[in-house]
Amino acid sequence: MSDTRIRKIVIVGGGTAGWMTAAALGKLLGPNYAEIVLVESDEIGIVGVGEATIPQIGIFNRMLGLDENEFLRRTQGSFKLGIQFVDWGRKGHVYFHPFGPYGVDMEGVSFHAYWQRLHQLGDTHSVDAYSLQAMAAKENRFMRSIDAGPSPLSSIAYAFHFDAGLYARFLRDFAEARGVRRQEGKIVSVEQRSTDGFIEAVVLESGERLEGELFIDCSGFRGLLIEQTLKAGYEDWTHWLPCDRAVAVPCESAPAFTPYTRSTARDAGWQWRIPLQHRIGNGYVYSSDHISDDEAAATLLANLDGKPLADPRMLRFVTGRRKQAWVKNCVAIGLSSGFIEPLESTSIHLIQSGIAKLLQMFPDRTFPQADIDRFNRMTKREVEQVRDFIVLHYNATERDDTPFWDQVRTMDVPESLKEKYRLFKTTGRIFREDDELFNDTSWFAVMTGQGLTPERFDPVAEVLSLEETRARLAEIRSVMRTCADQMPGHADFIRNNCAA
Ligand SMILES: Cc1cc2nc3c(=O)[nH]c(=O)nc-3n(C[C@H](O)[C@H](O)[C@H](O)COP(=O)(O)OP(=O)(O)OC[C@H]3O[C@@H](n4cnc5c(N)ncnc54)[C@H](O)[C@@H]3O)c2cc1C
Known part of the structure; x- marks a missing residue:
């Protein structure tokens, strides 16, 4: 041979x-x-x-056999529990896309079906109250999972900024x-x-x-x-994702060391804020059809937590x-x-x-061409699924206050996303396609956060009586609160474990 x-x-x-x-x-x-x-x-x-990363990077780090604290020390890294979205669904509104699940699925029915039922009956508890990551993020707390049996503290999902x-x-x-x-x-x-x-x-x-x-x-x-x-x-x-430029600038750190990325919608795109140990990374991702480079840079510089540490850097992409x-x-x-x-x-x-x-x-x-074809097919499917999830953020908005937002709000979206809309809009159902990167928790977080509401709740949520549903969800909230209270501050956790 x-x-x-x-x-x-x-x-x-x-x-x-x-x-x-x-x-x-x-x-x-x-x-x-x-x-x-x-x-x-x-x-x-x-x-x-x-x-900024998502929790799957932990798999890569473990495959390399990296020491996580050493990796964070060497890269001025911090922890990320999710993304806070400001002004996306409508101006003045804030929501959080957390890593990890909300609550627990019960009787084979997804947690979000129960939440939807109570919500439609007038319950006002935010979905954040059922996510340890969302609660901890709000209070700038962080810790890694500990061995605590069935407690949510045993499975804290996180990623990194570096x-x-x-x-x-x-x-x-x-x-x-x-x-x-x-x-x-x-x-x-x-x-x-x-x-x-x-x-x-x-x-x-x-x-x-x-x-x-x-x-x-x-x-x-x-x-x-x-x-x-x-x-x-x-x-x-570009017809679905019209942002084609970014201007980036690091700035001095702020007193609150937030364990999450912030994304703030702006007139012609959005601004990121990524806190590291030695600085904050910032950038304005925008559509050059709707704002000039100078205006974008000025908007960014006017919205920093501290003094800029370099000149703004321009990037172009398609x-x-x-x-x-x-x-x-x-x-x-x-x-x-x-x-x-x-x-x-x-x-x-x-x-x-x-x-x-x-x-x-x-x-x-x-x-072998069969392997090459398979690689290309898998790559295409994966990236199209991610694309649909990103398009959702722009399209599912009430905003019509600038030409940019009006354009993305009214654009024709991919057929695969339309199907997700149709399923959600009737009974709030979400189906993950095969091994799609973003699971139903993520779709639920963003669809709900952007202001989509189903016409009625999923009928299978009635497998539990209303009283039982209320009691169980109250219990979950209480467990999340107790767990969040046990978590140290993000800054303290880094100081004690992985300070650069
Ligand atoms: C605005 C913006 C924000 C982003 N934020 C995130 C984020 O938060 N999270 C995330 O996951 N990703 C993010 N990304 C994407 C991320 O930056 C890239 O995926 C990552 O940096 C990988 O880039 P790369 O290595 O493919 O290319 P590059 O960083 O461009 O590296 C290209 C390399 O090729 C070399 N090269 C090119 N031409 C030649 C040549 N002729 N001869 C020799 N060498 C050559 C260069 O020297 C360089 O080393 C962001 C991207 C942009 C544009």
Whole structure:
């Protein structure tokens, strides 16, 4: 049998995507399996603004075997229990999209069906009262899960905020310690095999030629290999997600160390606020059809918690997806594979998911087309499901006070989202598609938070009598309150465990 194993892997790009890929391949394949080289250019630099994550990053960290406290110390990291949305459904309204579930499902019926029933009968308890994460976030509390039996304290879902530049540096050290070689240099041309167009080598400005058998394109928005060389094509989603620019600026920390990301709707988009140990990351994501760059920067600078620590940085993007993330012997991971804007912090997760799928379908030098097709189909489905969830935030709004909000409120949304609306609008039902990233808790949080209300409650919520439902929900509220009271402050938790 001939040896067809991949012996040389070239990763193009050293941003978050490049170094996450290098760390994972370095750890799981190891230097004896294949030589791994990462090429990046200091002159070009990285996007470097991806600073908020979702809980799935814990799986990636555990796969690498990282010490979480060390990781937070090295990246000036903080904890995230969810996202607070300000002024989204309507001006003056605030809601929280927490990690982890609300309450508990009972008698095989989802918790939100019971909540909906009581709510429609006039009960005014906010859904936040049933989420430990939402309650703790409101009071700036945090702790990790403890062994407390069936208590919600045993399963506290959380993610992180971190400094993207420090994260790349941290993963670089990790990857280099596992045999990945970093090559500084700007790629000026790409060589393809004359017989079938497979990539053979990248050529640096210095004239050096880097040959490989598998190329991973982590070159960012430009898609140096996947698009500029292999012409994979791009599906533009600007008609559903019209924000196409961002201006970012860090500022000094504020006294309250919030364990959540804040997203505040603005006239032509929204502003993020991400608290780290040494600063707060801020940015205004906006539609250039509705506001100028100068106005966006001025709005951002007028809405900071403290003094800016740098000049505002402008970024441009086109929301959408690469039509094929894997072509021939090149796999696109990170921004080179597409970009859904950062409203629910999904980009880093999609990097992680791309790496996981690549490992699941890791090729040999014959590059079986069936695996490539499967990878592309799974990538497409995953990213379309995330897209629908993000579109929901813009479209399910009462806001019509600016041309931007009026446009997104009245736009035609994808058919897959229309179906979710139809199901929710009658009886408040939510169905998670297969292994869709955002589960029914997330859809419920955002649909309810944005102001959607079903015509009637789910009939199966009547499996419990009204008195029993009221008593059980009161009990859940009381348990959540008691648990939240036991949690220390976020600042104290970091000081005692992972201060940079
Ligand atoms: C405004 C904004 C906010 C965001 N916020 C979040 C967030 O909160 N959470 C989240 O999960 N994600 C977020 N993201 C996405 C996140 O920033 C990216 O997913 C992440 O940074 C990965 O980027 P990358 O590594 O793919 O590309 P980049 O960071 O652009 O890295 C590209 C690399 O390729 C190299 N390169 C390019 N061309 C060449 C060449 N010719 N020769 C050699 N090297 C080359 C560069 O030097 C660089 O090292 C945000 C994105 C934007 C735009």
